[in-house]
Amino acid sequence: MDFQITLLPGDGIGPEVIEKAVQILQIIEKFTDNRFHFSKELIGGCSIDANGTALTEEVLNACRQSDAVLLGAVGGPKWDNPDSNIRPEQGLLALRKGLKVYANLRPVKVHPALMAASPLKEEKLSGVDMLVVRELTGGLYFGEPKGRSIINGQEHAVDTLIYSEEEIRRIVKMSFELARNRRKKVTSVDKANVLESSRLWRKVAMEVSRDFPDVILEHMLVDTASMRLVTSPSSFDVIVTENMFGDILTDEASVLTGSMGMLPSASLGNGKPGLYEPIHGSAPDIAGKGIANPIGMILSAALMLRFSLQMEKEALMIEQAVNRTIADGCRTADMGGSLSTEMMTEEIIRRIHE
Numbered sequence: 001m002d003f004q005i006t007l008l009p010g011d012g013i014g015p016e017v018i019e020k021a022v023q024i025l026q027i028i029e030k031f032t033d034n035r036f037h038f039s040k041e042l043i044g045g046c047s048i049d050a051n052g053t054a055l056t057e058e059v060l061n062a063c064r065q066s067d068a069v070l071l072g073a074v075g076g077p078k079w080d081n082p083d084s085n086i087r088p089e090q091g092l093l094a095l096r097k098g099l100k101v102y103a104n105l106r107p108v109k110v111h112p113a114l115m116a117a118s119p120l121k122e123e124k125l126s127g128v129d130m131l132v133v134r135e136l137t138g139g140l141y142f143g144e145p146k147g148r149s150i151i152n153g154q155e156h157a158v159d160t161l162i163y164s165e166e167e168i169r170r171i172v173k174m175s176f177e178l179a180r181n182r183r184k185k186v187t188s189v190d191k192a193n194v195l196e197s198s199r200l201w202r203k204v205a206m207e208v209s210r211d212f213p214d215v216i217l218e219h220m221l222v223d224t225a226s227m228r229l230v231t232s233p234s235s236f237d238v239i240v241t242e243n244m245f246g247d248i249l250t251d252e253a254s255v256l257t258g259s260m261g262m263l264p265s266a267s268l269g270n271g272k273p274g275l276y277e278p279i280h281g282s283a284p285d286i287a288g289k290g291i292a293n294p295i296g297m298i299l300s301a302a303l304m305l306r307f308s309l310q311m312e313k314e315a316l317m318i319e320q321a322v323n324r325t326i327a328d329g330c331r332t333a334d335m336g337g338s339l340s341t342e343m344m345t346e347e348i349i350r351r352i353h354e
C-alpha cells in the first residue's frame with residue numbers, strides 16, 4: 001500500500017530527531033511491500049517566521065489528507081515574548097484540535113538496563129509499565145474565555161477549565177478499552193476536592209466503569225498521583241486524566257525511564273490521521289549540537305506504524321531494535337553516555353538489520 005505521511009519537524013531539536021525517524025522508516029519500508037511518501041510542512045516558530053502564523057490552513061489541510069502525521073517539537077526562546085499573542089505552541093494546539101485527536105497515549109516503560117542510572121531505587125522501578133491516556137483537545141489549554149484584560153487599572157489573565165460530559169466519556173471509555181488488554185486497572189486522576197470539572201470527570205468515570213466490570217477503577221487526586229509516580233510507580237496500569245494534568249505527569253513519569261528524550265506518544269481520534277510526536281519539547285539548550293536523544297521520536301514512528309498504518313510487525317521491529325540498543329549500553333548524553341543523535345540512530349539501524 002501507499003501511505004502519505006506528513007512531516008512537521010518544527011523547531012529546535014524537532015528537525016534533528018524527525019530526520020532520524022524518517023531514516024528508520026525508510027529502512028523499514030524495504031522489508032515490506034508498502035511505500036511511504038513523505039511531505040514536509042512548517043509548524044510552530046518556523047511557520048511564524050515564514051507565514052506570520054504557527055499553523056496555516058494549507059498545512060492543516062495537508063495533514064488532514066494524509067494517513068499519518070509525524071511531528072518533532074515546536075517553540076523556543078526566539079518566540080518567547082510573554083506579550084505576544086502569536087506563539088509556536090498555538091500551532092500545535094490548533095493541529096491537535098483540527099485533527100480532532102482527543103486521546104494522547106503516552107506509554108511509560110522502564111528498560112531494565114537503565115534502572116541503575118535512575119534517581120529511583122531499582123526495586124521501585126521493576127515492573128513499571130503504565131499507559132497515560134491524556135485528554136488532548138479540551139480542558140485548560142482550550143477553554144474559553146481565555147485572555148488578558150485590564151480591570152481596575154491592573155492586568156488580569158484568565159484560562160478556563162471546561163469539559164463536557166461527552167468529552168470526558170469518550171476519553172475514559174478509551175482508557176477502559178485499553179486497560180482491558182493490559183492489567184485491567186484504570187486510575188482516573190483529577191482534583192475533585194477543589195475543581196467542579198473534576199467532580200464531573202469523576203461522575204462520568206464512574207458511569208463508564210459500569211460497562212467494564214472486569215476493569216478496576218480507582219480515583220486519585222493529582223497531587224497524590226504525582227507523589228505515587230515516584231513512590232510506587234509500578235502500581236499504575238492505565239492513567240486517564242485531563243489535558244494539563246497529563247502533560248505535567250508524563251514529564252515526571254519520563255524521569256523513571258531515564259530521560260525526557262525517551263517517551264513517544266500517539267494522538268488518536270475517531271478517524272485518520274493519527275498524530276505522532278515525542279513528549280519532549282524543542283530543547284533549545286541542546287538544539288543544533290547533534291546530541292538530542294532520537295528514541296522518543298523513533299518510538300513515535302513505531303506507534304504510527306502500529307495505530308495508523310496497521311504495521312504491527314514492523315512497529316515491533318523498531319521497538320525491539322531500540323530495546324536491544326539500550327541493552328547493549330548505547331547512550332546519548334541525556335542517558336549518561338556520549339553517543340550523538342546520528343550514532344544512536346546508526347546503532348538502532350544496525351540492530352534492525354540483525
Ligand SMILES: NC(=O)C1=CN([C@@H]2O[C@H](COP(=O)(O)OP(=O)(O)OC[C@H]3O[C@@H](n4cnc5c(N)ncnc54)[C@H](O)[C@@H]3O)[C@@H](O)[C@H]2O)C=CC1
Pocket residue numbers: 013017072073074075076077089092259260261262277278279280281282283284285286291292293294296334
Ligand atoms: N510538543 C512540543 O512541541 C512541546 C514544545 N515545548 C516547547 O519547547 C520549548 C522548550 O521547553 P522546555 O521546557 O525546555 O522543555 P523540553 O522538553 O524542550 O526540554 C526539557 C529538558 O529536557 C531535555 N530534553 C528534551 N528532549 C530531549 C531529547 N530528545 N534528548 C535529550 N534531552 C532532551 C532538554 O535538553 C531540557 O533540558 C518551549 O518553547 C516549550 O513551549 C515543550 C514541550 C512540548
Ligand SMILES: CC(C)CC(=O)C(=O)O
Pocket residue numbers: 089092093141247279
Ligand atoms: C504546547 C504544549 C501543550 C506541548 C506540551 O507540553 C505537550 O504536549 O506535552
Ligand SMILES: [Mg+2]
Pocket residue numbers: 247248251279
Ligand atoms: Mg508537555
